[in-house]
Amino acid sequence: GNSVTQMEGPVTLSEEAFLTINCTYTATGYPSLFWYVQYPGEGLQLLLKATKADDKGSNKGFEATYRKETTSFHLEKGSVQVSDSAVYFCALRRNYGGATNKLIFGTGTLLAVQP
Amino acid sequence: GAGVSQSPRYKVAKRGQDVALRCDPISGHVSLFWYQQALGQGPEFLTYFQNEAQLDKSGLPSDRFFAERPEGSVSTLKIQRTQQEDSAVYLCASTRARREGNEQYFGPGTRLTVT
Numbered sequence: 001g002n003s004v005t006q007m008e009g010p011v012t013l014s015e016e017a018f019l020t021i022n023c024t025y026t027a028t029g030y031p032s033l034f035w036y037v038q039y040p041g042e043g044l045q046l047l048l049k050a051t052k053a054d055d056k057g058s059n060k061g062f063e064a065t066y067r068k069e070t071t072s073f074h075l076e077k078g079s080v081q082v083s084d085s086a087v088y089f090c091a092l093r094r095n096y097g098g099a100t101n102k103l104i105f106g107t108g109t110l111l112a113v114q115p
Numbered sequence: 116g117a118g119v120s121q122s123p124r125y126k127v128a129k130r131g132q133d134v135a136l137r138c139d140p141i142s143g144h145v146s147l148f149w150y151q152q153a154l155g156q157g158p159e160f161l162t163y164f165q166n167e168a169q170l171d172k173s174g175l176p177s178d179r180f181f182a183e184r185p186e187g188s189v190s191t192l193k194i195q196r197t198q199q200e201d202s203a204v205y206l207c208a209s210t211r212a213r214r215e216g217n218e219q220y221f222g223p224g225t226r227l228t229v230t
Contacts, residue, residue, distance in 0.1 A: 004157075042223065043118075043119075043206070043222055043223040043224060044158070044206065044208075044221040046218050046219075049218075089158075091157075100160075100163045100170065100171040100173075101146070101163075101210070101219075102148060102160040102163060102171070103150075103158070103160070103208075103219060104160070105157030105158050106157050107155070107157050108155075108157050
């Protein structure tokens with residue numbers, strides 16, 4: 001079946017540290033891949049996406065590259081800030097005729113950035 | 116107008132009670148999704164509407180769960196005879212059209228606690 005596996009948290013970093021949150025997926029066909037972020041007390045927001053192999057999604061200093069050969073979509077940021085503290089969800093969406101465009105999420109990774 | 120709104124934001128129900136959760140999608144958005152997010156987990160798909168048609172209800176966990184969108188705008192998720200395992204955050208999302216690349220915009224969710 002289709003599924004997303006992401007690294008368990010919490011991930012605790014000091015400000016300006018490098019961030020990697022691992023995400024791998026299992027899917028038939030060629031899904032689109034997403035990272036969503038959930039700040040404390042807020043709803044899910046799309047952070048970035050990639051729709052085909054080798055695409056790189058980027059936003060707010062975060063980036064992730066769609067790697068078909070390793071079925072991965074790891075999230076990275078070169079220098080985290082306290083304001084990046086949130087829960088990050090990796091997700092996929094199957095893309096083929098007749099498929100509901102539902103999102104399949106990983107379990108989420110809590111990131112805590114300390115000053 | 117603004118983003119996706121959901122009401123109530125919090126609901127406490129005694130086991131066995133019926134509840135109704137409301138979602139107001141972004142005006143003009145054709146597609147609407149409901150997800151269930153258990154504590155510490157990622158959202159899981161429940162059901163999907165395109166306009167007023169419920170095209171996929173494969174994620175509804177039991178026949179106690181029922182969703183409707185009679186006029187293709189506001190949607191209601193109803194849970195009958197609530198059980199403790201129904202305690203979760205219920206998320207609604209909408210998109211402009213059922214087309215690849217359209218972002219799902221999420222509401223803040225309704226946190227349901229069944230006592």
